[in-house]
Amino acid sequence: AIRMTQSPSSFSASTGDRVTITCRASQGISSYLAWYQQKPGKAPKLLIYAASTLQSGVPSRFSGSGSGTDFTLTISCLQSEDFATYYCQQYYSGGVFTFGPGTKVDIK
């Protein structure tokens, strides 16, 4: 099974910061990667799919990049509503999907 790791697991940041979260797959997954945002008590929200395609309605300060095994989610200018936990998800392997363990972004 493909395993996903994320780094860091958590960090503190300030409004206006540029932040980058890394996701790594245990084997190559081409660009079959999605990113989600989740706030406490809420269902996840799809931000990016195909590694770099922004989901409709998601602010342009969010961007994704990478292919193969290494991926990044970047928030160019952190807003107050962006404090949340972020998950990557691979959908490469034959109908069995896996999520990363999550990265929590909280207020410094």
Next chain:
Amino acid sequence: EVQLVESGGGLVQPGGSLKLSCAASGFTFSGSAMHWVRQASGKGLEWVGRIRSKANSYATAYAASVKGRFTISRDDSKNTAYLQMNSLKTEDTAVYYCTPAGPYFQHWGQGTLVTVSS
């Protein structure tokens, strides 16, 4: 508007069974795969499994952690997907979400809480 309403959660003893339902509307249910994803309290998301459409032979796939214990089914006449959970373990305690289509997930229900405890 896509709506997904999970139900059937509750408290069950280890070794017991529970069947969750996911009532869907706002999209062509019969043509869509349906997935289940769970999340233990304070933990990350875990994909549980999926069932494809009739056109894809209702093919199912499961995470290794639930394979052989959980079964996903669907009733296209009722626009409803099901998750039958048998031989439940304490580690199955989680909020269970259903989500359509895939392979990435745009729409989610509110989830239903399953607690496995004696």
